[in-house]
Amino acid sequence: MGPCSGRGLRVVFQIQGGLSLLEGQTPPWLDVWTMDRDLSEDDSVVDLSFEAESPLAPPAELLERLPSYDWLLQGGGQQIFFPPLEAPGRSQEQRSWSSFLEHSRVPMVTEEVAREALLSFVNSKCCYGREAAGDLIIQELKQQTLCRYRLETFSESRISEWTFEPFTNRSVDGPHRGASPRLWDIKVQVPPMFQEDIKKFQVPHSALVKECHKCHGRGRYKCSGCHGAGMMRCSSCSGAKRKAKQPRRCQVCSGSGRRRCSTCSGRGNKTCATCKGEKKLLHFTQLIITWKNSLFEFVSEHQLNCPGELLAKAKGENLFKDENVVVYPIVDFPLREISLASQRGIAEHSAMLASRARILQQRQTIELIPLTEVRYWYQGKTDVYYIYGTDHRVYVVDYPERYCCGCTII
Numbered sequence: 266m267g268p269c270s271g272r273g274l275r276v277v278f279q280i281q282g283g284l285s286l287l288e289g290q291t292p293p294w295l296d297v298w299t300m301d302r303d304l305s306e307d308d309s310v311v312d313l314s315f316e317a318e319s320p321l322a323p324p325a326e327l328l329e330r331l332p333s334y335d336w337l338l339q340g341g342g343q344q345i346f347f348p349p350l351e352a353p354g355r356s357q358e359q360r361s362w363s364s365f366l367e368h369s370r371v372p373m374v375t376e377e378v379a380r381e382a383l384l385s386f387v388n389s390k391c392c393y394g395r396e397a398a399g400d401l402i403i404q405e406l407k408q409q410t411l412c413r414y415r416l417e418t419f420s421e422s423r424i425s426e427w428t429f430e431p432f433t434n435r436s437v438d439g440p441h442r443g444a445s446p447r448l449w450d451i452k453v454q455v456p457p458m459f460q461e462d463i464k465k466f467q468v469p470h471s472a473l474v475k476e477c478h479k480c481h482g483r484g485r486y487k488c489s490g491c492h493g494a495g496m497m498r499c500s501s502c503s504g505a506k507r508k509a510k511q512p513r514r515c516q517v518c519s520g521s522g523r524r525r526c527s528t529c530s531g532r533g534n535k536t537c538a539t540c541k542g543e544k545k546l547l548h549f550t551q552l553i554i555t556w557k558n559s560l561f562e563f564v565s566e567h568q569l570n571c572p573g574e575l576l577a578k579a580k581g582e583n584l585f586k587d588e589n590v591v592v593y594p595i596v597d598f599p600l601r602e603i604s605l606a607s608q609r610g611i612a613e614h615s616a617m618l619a620s621r622a623r624i625l626q627q628r629q630t631i632e633l634i635p636l637t638e639v640r641y642w643y644q645g646k647t648d649v650y651y652i653y654g655t656d657h658r659v660y661v662v663d664y665p666e667r668y669c670c671g672c673t674i675i
Contacts, residue, residue: 371410371582374637374652376403382652383639386659394666401643401665409567411634413581414603416561416592416610419459422622423448424553425468432474432545439472448552449623455556458626462556471550477540484544488535490528499524556625559617561610565602569638571651571660579654581632588628595629603631 374382380403387393425448445468456462476482487493499522502515514520525531536542564576587593595607607629618624637652643665650661 371633371635371655374406374408374635374657376406378657379403379406379637379639379652382657382659383650383661385657386661387664392667393664397643397664397666401641403639403641404647405638405640407569407638407640409569409636411567411576411636412565412584412600412603413576413579413632413634414563414595414606414610415630415632416607416614417459417628418559418561418614418618418624419626419628420557420559420618420622420624421455422555422557424555425550426553427548428551429475429546429548431539431541431543432547433543437472437474437547438467438470438549439474440470442470445470445550451552453554455625459558459628460556461558464554466552466554468550468552473548475546475548477537477544477546479539480537480544482544483537484540484542485534485536488526488529488533491526491533493533495526495529495531495533496523497526498522557622559614561606561613563603563606563610564634565600567636569636569651570649570662571636571638571653575658575660576634576636576653579634579658580656581634582655583630584633585631586628587630588626590626591624592627592629595631598631 380398383398384395387395387398448468451466451468453464453466477484480486488495491497499515499518502518502522515522518524526533529535537544540546562577564573567576592611594611595604598604598607610629611627614624614627634654635652638649639652640647640649646665648663648665650659650664652659
């Protein structure tokens with residue numbers, strides 16, 4: 266007999282105070298609720314009054330363990346499958362950075378461009394006055410070009426887990442049709458490179474039909490609200506049929522002392538939420554494939570006080586792009602900190618993904634990010650604002666003409 270065949274099963278509940286009840290017996294405190302109803306006619310409905318009604322995972326011993334190849338058992342019944350090892354198929358190329366730098370010129374920010382950028386920024390803010398942007402006197406422009414290194418690693422990971430759904434008498438793709446393929450041998454459509462996605466697939470020949478572990482194959486269970494009675498004590502009169510100190514009968518229950526259970530609409534039982542009343546479940550191995558784009562970014566050091574998180578998102582001019590299944594660290598860039606960042610980023614991604622994902626594509630880029638500090642004078646006070654990125658975004662430290670016009674500043 267299988268571990269969950271259901272034959273010879275008795276459900277016994279231990280009630281507070283030491284009283285034990287067998288399935289189908291009525292607790293004494295239900296006498297008022299059941300009144301003239303005979304619960305013995307509902308013996309085919311399992312009593313789950315003291316259990317959660319949401320779907321539960323089947324016990325671990327119910328299902329056979331998956332084939333033990335290339336996997337590591339994780340918590341929660343999931344299995345992570347190691348990807349096959351693949352050696353890179355190209356050699357590192359020598360680069361001439363002088364040619365890259367010669368053809369990459371970031372336009373200088375003039376005083377006119379600096380003022381137009383500020384005016385555009387002010388116009389986008391409802392609480393910034395335009396007058397100050399037009400009248401302030403620009404005293405000095407400090408310009409610096411930064412380098413931003415970015416590494417993207419597009420990877421695929423595969424895990425498997427047992428899952429189930431109500432069995433509706435459809436054909437079962439089980440072990441009788443052959444052995445299940447290794448998870449990394451299953452061919453799937455890969456999304457466009459560097460676009461994250463998650464997809465789930467049923468592993469071929471892994472399906473099993475089992476009796477529902479929640480309702481034990483009955484398809485329904487006694488309502489937890491009324492304990493199968495279908496009626497409940499009236500909450501308005503507490504079952505007395507009349508409210509205290511009132512001669513008239515209770516209007517809520519029409520003087521019966523009972524009302525229909527709202528949880529089950531008076532039926533006394535509910536359809537099993539796990540098997541949807543089908544009594545059986547189709548268990549199968551589910552393959553979960555996750556495509557992830559891991560990102561590593563580094564911005565070269567600068568002496569200005571513009572926040573680094575703005576520069577990481579700034580629009581830049583592309584200086585260098587390298588894309589392949591595996592990219593090699595940059596070792597000879599004129600700015601040494603960029604070379605070190607490249608080596609660190611590739612090493613981090615390799616260590617992070619080596620044991621649990623397969624790298625499908627890598628892309629590394631170097632961009633030039635212009636940054637300008639604008640020092641200005643307005644109404645006897647000197648202050649600064651910053652222009653960053655090739656699209657001339659503005660960061661203002663303390664704008665001189667700022668007010669509240671009734672809007673909410675978040």
